[in-house]
Amino acid sequence: MTTNEQQEPQQDVPEVNTPTTPQQDGTPDQPDATGDGKGTGNKEAAKYRRQLRETETERDALVETVGGLQRQIVAGNLPHGSKMNADALWTAGRKPGDFFDEKGLLDTGKLTAAVRETHVALGVHFGPEPVTDSGKGTGTGLREERATLASEARKRQG
Secondary structure, three states: OOOOOOOOOOOOOOOOOOOOOEOOOOOEOOOOOOOOOOOHHHHHHHHHHHHHHHHHHHHHHHHHHHHHHHHHHHHHOOOOOOOOOHHHHHHOOOOHHHHEOOOOOEOHHHHHHHHHHHHHHHOOOOOOOOOOOOOOOOOHHHHHHHHHHHHHHHHHHO
8 A cells, every 4th residue: 555545543532411591590401302403302392491481571561661650650649538549558458459450540539439438437538627716717818818809909900
């Protein structure tokens, strides 16, 4: 044999199994059950798990946003004459979603009933302030004010 004909012996390099890098969910990327060695099944499953986690995070953020908006709507629509803020409702165990119907609209009847129940539970009077001193409020103050305004207007006219 000539030197040109001599070939270097091929070295059989054994295939080295390197440790697989774990996916974000902590599971290693292993070959799938088909035995093709590509691990496409696990990669695809990991992709779907990642998408699921992202979707759940987005959902949780939206639930928080809706809850905050519902709290604002309830607080802005408390019945006239109520002497409490919406925090009293939350403290009494009510949830903002309790006051909305299936379509997502505020049910003022439910809200008013809950406010009245909370007033009773807390011992707070519901409605306009009662007149405690019947001597005041006879209306003479209003007549006196009108008379004063009328006399001021006459002085300026003439």
